[in-house]
Amino acid sequence: MTSTAASAATTDKWSAQLRAHGRRVTKQRLAVLDAVDHSPHAGADEVAAIVRTTLPDISLQSVYVVLTDLTETGMLRRIEPPHSPALYETRVDxxxxxxxxxxxxxxxxxxxxxxxxxxxxxxxxxxxxxxxxxxxxxxxxxxxxxxxxxxxxxx
The missing domain is CATH 3.30.1490.190 (Ferric-uptake regulator, C-terminal dimerisarion domain)
Incomplete structure (x- = not known):
């Protein structure tokens, strides 16, 4: 499978999951999911930096809003190690x-x-x-x- 085909398959998977959770499919949600999927255990700042490679104008606040929403839906898991900011991962099942x-x-x-x-x-x-x-x-x-x-x- 080519990286373009893999990327399209991943986008389709995330899109289906967003719809199943009653969420609209947006480029911001897809970018955050992709960033967390490729950098598990990343904090919000790291996720924002990754997302900004494709969406340069996204604010840190917008990333926090998406992370919180996706965590509440169960699509992301938030872990809180001691003395560390919250980290996120897509391994929730x-x-x-x-x-x-x-x-x-x-x-x-x-x-x-x-x-x-x-x-x-x-x-x-x-x-x-x-x-x-x-x-x-x-x-x-x-x-x-x-x-x-x-x-x-x-x-």
Whole structure:
């Protein structure tokens, strides 16, 4: 499949999902979805910078509005690592977790331990029906651990 065909297929996929969620298909929404899809775990500033390569006049506020709307529809997932701005990803159809390097801040997906939601069982549900477990593993990536001046950081 050529990159043009792949791009058209991706646009068709996002367009169908937007319509299924009762949203109009706009170039701003498509550009934000494409940016987050190609740069998972990106913050709003990074998404805006990517979107501005195709829509140079889009404001940061417009990007925030689209990110918020797409998160509320369930098309994007917002993750909030400690001491970091919110990050966004398009991987929303499973209950996966994240690993964060405390040295460089890199975020990676970690598949669910048992494969279905919720993949962790709490000791007390307080009468709630638990649907999702959200875990953030923190540590040093191999690159940061190899640096002689990197101390183990804890939050």
């Amino acid at each position: 499973d209950n996966h977790h994240h690993a964060m390097c405390t040295g460089c801040g890199r975020i990676e997906d970690v598949d669910c331990a048992v494969g279905h939601a919720p993949c962790l069982t709490p000791s007390n549900t307080h009468g709630m029906t638990i649907q999702i477990a959200d875990v953030l593993y923190q540590g040093l990536c191999a690159d940061c651990a190899a640096k002689p001046d990197t101390a183990v950081k804890t939050s």
